Amino acid sequence: MSGYCAITFQNGYNQTTSRSIFTESIMTDSHSEAQSEAVGTSAEAFNKIGARYDVEFTNTELSLWFRARVWERLGTLFHAGDRVLELGCGTGEDAVWLAKRGVSVLATDGSQAMIDETRRKAQSAGVGDRVDVKLMDFAEAAHWQLEGQFDGAYSNYGALNCVGDWTAIGTQLTNHVRVGGKIGLGIIGPWCPWEVFWFTIHADFKNASRRLRGSTIAHLDGKYFPVYYPTVGRMQHDLGQGFHRSLLWGLGVFLPPSDLYKPVGERQWLARPLLTLEKLTAPYWPFKYLGDHYWLEMERV
Numbered sequence: 001m002s003g004y005c006a007i008t009f010q011n012g013y014n015q016t017t018s019r020s021i022f023t024e025s026i027m028t029d030s031h032s033e034a035q036s037e038a039v040g041t042s043a044e045a046f047n048k049i050g051a052r053y054d055v056e057f058t059n060t061e062l063s064l065w066f067r068a069r070v071w072e073r074l075g076t077l078f079h080a081g082d083r084v085l086e087l088g089c090g091t092g093e094d095a096v097w098l099a100k101r102g103v104s105v106l107a108t109d110g111s112q113a114m115i116d117e118t119r120r121k122a123q124s125a126g127v128g129d130r131v132d133v134k135l136m137d138f139a140e141a142a143h144w145q146l147e148g149q150f151d152g153a154y155s156n157y158g159a160l161n162c163v164g165d166w167t168a169i170g171t172q173l174t175n176h177v178r179v180g181g182k183i184g185l186g187i188i189g190p191w192c193p194w195e196v197f198w199f200t201i202h203a204d205f206k207n208a209s210r211r212l213r214g215s216t217i218a219h220l221d222g223k224y225f226p227v228y229y230p231t232v233g234r235m236q237h238d239l240g241q242g243f244h245r246s247l248l249w250g251l252g253v254f255l256p257p258s259d260l261y262k263p264v265g266e267r268q269w270l271a272r273p274l275l276t277l278e279k280l281t282a283p284y285w286p287f288k289y290l291g292d293h294y295w296l297e298m299e300r301v
């Protein structure tokens, strides 16, 4: 297997990512490898990836399904004429999708390579006038200079897992999202039974328990950086009293872990029932807490 996401696990097998760029190979706990190399910032790590992110992650079968699921929600939350803020925009998939529907997006990311790719994609999709880009690192959230009010904000695919404290981001969102505005956050959660099962049967107890430990050191294309797994309660707490939860879904509740992800994605007879099960259960307890990711919506009050 090849690609920037290929990683050698401690038990020696290689794999490529396709489902969650974090939870599969990149975010596999590689602490012992990291000890011999400096742990850097997540933005530096993503800078090395840039446009390859789409080839090796965005356009894979189940990643497309994941994103379609999130688009169901973004399409409900935001409407033509709205101005919204995106945190950790990556290559701009969501920003371009919303802009095509008449939503203006300030797409921000800590990686210049990702910002450049978002700008390029927005222009080539003919929506460059509705997608502004801005380099903004989560680690500097207390100092972000944002102009005006937004009708809402969102962050998808675990971008916010690249920071370990969300209070400064919460303060910025409280100050810049209008009352009644919504935020939607796709976050890698701490409870993922499939992953625990998979690593446990491979006797890889370190990776089986990595999320439960709250954080790990991830590995992306030779760069190491910390990744955090906040509970829903922790996110709500850090975002502050200015927001009330309006919806919670599990994402990836019935989808298998990385080793089985590609084969499942390629077998529609197997993928379809799993996806149907996912749709039926994801909004309900306990499933809304149990996915690879969770999708949390909050309203500015």
Ligand SMILES: C[S@@+](CC[C@H](N)C(=O)[O-])C[C@H]1O[C@@H](n2cnc3c(N)ncnc32)[C@H](O)[C@@H]1O
Pocket: 021, 022, 042, 043, 046, 047, 058, 087, 088, 089, 090, 091, 092, 093, 094, 108, 109, 110, 111, 114, 136, 137, 138, 139, 155, 156, 157, 158, 159, 160, 162, 163
């Ligand atoms: C897994 S990607 C998700 C990208 C995009 N939201 C998507 O749905 O494909 C995580 C993104 O978070 C960005 N990121 C990582 N660390 C960051 C930081 N400290 N500040 C701002 N953005 C960061 C990365 O550059 C990357 O674009």
